[in-house]
Amino acid sequence: MVSIQTVLRWLDEVADPEIPVLSITDLGIVRDVRYVGEALEVALTPTYSGCPATSVIRADVLRALREHGVENARVAVQLAPAWTTDWLSKRGRERLREFGIAPPHAALALGPVVLAVRCPRCSSDVTHEQSRFGSTPCKALYRCDACGEPFDYMKPH
Amino acid sequence: MTTPFLDARAQYVLRLADNALVLAQRLCAWIGHAPVMEEDVALANVSLDLLGQARLWLAYAGELEGAGRDEDALAYHRDVREFRNVLLVERPNGDFAATTVRGYLYDLWAHFALSELARSKDDRIAGIAQKALKENAYHLRRSEDWLVRLGDGTQESRERTQRAVNDLWRYTGELFLGDDVDALMQSRGIGFSPEALLDPWLERVRESFSTATLEVPADAWMQRGGKQGVHTEALGYVLAEMQVLPRAMPEATW
Structure with missing residues (x-):
């Protein structure tokens, strides 16, 4: 199994679709990366409830993991605690x-x-x-x- | 099998969902029609926030209901009598003053309601409410600003704003009227007492209205029924527009 550290490094290359200079880790929306059984689960928190970028980011995360050879992956939405701009790197x-x-x-x-x-x-x-x-x-x-x-x-x- | 408790909780969440959904739909009708560009953008943003909140609430309501209905099924394939929003949010946009007053009265109620729900014993409800509360802060600040600017503005803007207040006031009573669903949710620590929100809401309304040189209407007959599915004529038109495409082509996708 790939280490969590490695996965985090990959996620740091996934860009925010609205502000492409930011990675999703810069944005502070990656809340957790964990293995649930064999499956890799990435917990993301939405910025704003209605932000259209959320579904794009979810797809981009899964694509990035697939490109690195991880097929058994999923994205979980974590609402609480609510995202704050204070989490920006x-x-x-x-x-x-x-x-x-x-x-x-x-x-x-x-x-x-x-x-x-x-x-x-x-x-x-x-x-x-x-x-x-x-x-x-x-x-x-x-x-x-x-x-x-x-x-x-x-x-x- | 659904228990009465789950049933009530699904109803409860559905009410929250429909408030946000119907107001979002109302507000997006302003896009391209607002008096200035900045307001066009602002109204679209508020609408989008509310739509996002509605999706979170609807998805949860569907899960609680356990009948296999997702957010789209609930938004697009329910009829008027199945909607559980308060009457206030379905009232027509009218002029910019009417939209502003409706927004202010709702945003302020939502501020108190979401503050309570942010402490719900239901983690999912608390999570959605905490998120929505942050968005609500921007909505309320904007609607309160405009209320004051319009009320304490020109003679024309003041007249129109006062007229909107007088027209919409009768739809505010329902916000503070609990029923058995509210009572059950409150007793489980999931929901709040609608009645308890009235005093703090009214106090802030009096302050804002005073700054805006607007008069708070005298006590009068209040409309009710939205939370139980008995709506004004206006909601049918909102749904007709919102639902026409998915109803005509249920399999349509982007």
Whole structure:
């Protein structure tokens, strides 16, 4: 049987279909990898309940495992504890920024305090929210007042 | 064989599912019609969140029912009388004020309801509720913001918002009216008492309405029946549109 460590390394090469610079392990949605009898089971947690990427990710995981010769595999959905952007890896946050998406603040900051969102292009802190809802469930639309560029901000969740 | 307890729990989860499903369907009708682009995107996002929640609830309801019906069978192949959503969510979109008020009244109720369900002794219910609660926080913040902007806006926007409040108020009573299913679920630590949510809900409504310069309607007759499958005329039209394709071509796939 393949070791869990090896499987985790493979999963780290499965890209998020919406934000391909992120792997699903960067995203923090791989909650567990285990053997149930002979079968390899990967526990994934959805980001948002309605995120259309979830079913694509499930198929991509099974395909990746198959390509590495693991046929007896399945994906289990694990709802609790609910996914939070705090699970994003440090590397994932850096990749987001390079990709042009401002990484999320800590989810605990969700209260009345509004923290400045740094422009991923020019690093200015003078930006404003255009819309709290963006092109995908996980993003809000911002605009930088310094360089004038609109950009996505991954919402703390 | 299903026991009465399982039966009640399936009913209970189905109610939660149908609330989210019907409101999701209502909101997606705004896509391409919202007053500004950002709202088009926002309404689509809220609708998508609710649809995702509905799928999780429906899948569980189907498992509890144990009759082999999956989420699609439950969404597309039930008739009006089998739907268990509260009347509020099936009311027509109307203008942007009506959609906003309906959204606010529901989102606020859902905030309290999901907070209770997040502590359910049923792990699956608690898991779905904890997830939905985080999404609900964004929905509520948006609908409350708009309620204030429209209420405390122009004379026109205030009039329309107050009219929406007056029209929709009669559908809020049902949110806080328990029946034997609620009582059984509450006694098992699975569900909550709908009556107990009324005071905190009303308190927050009064605060928001006050900021929005809107008047809270006086106590009056409240409609009821959605949770038991007795709906307003509006739901039939929602389902006709939502179900037409899978009913015409039951084997259709993407």
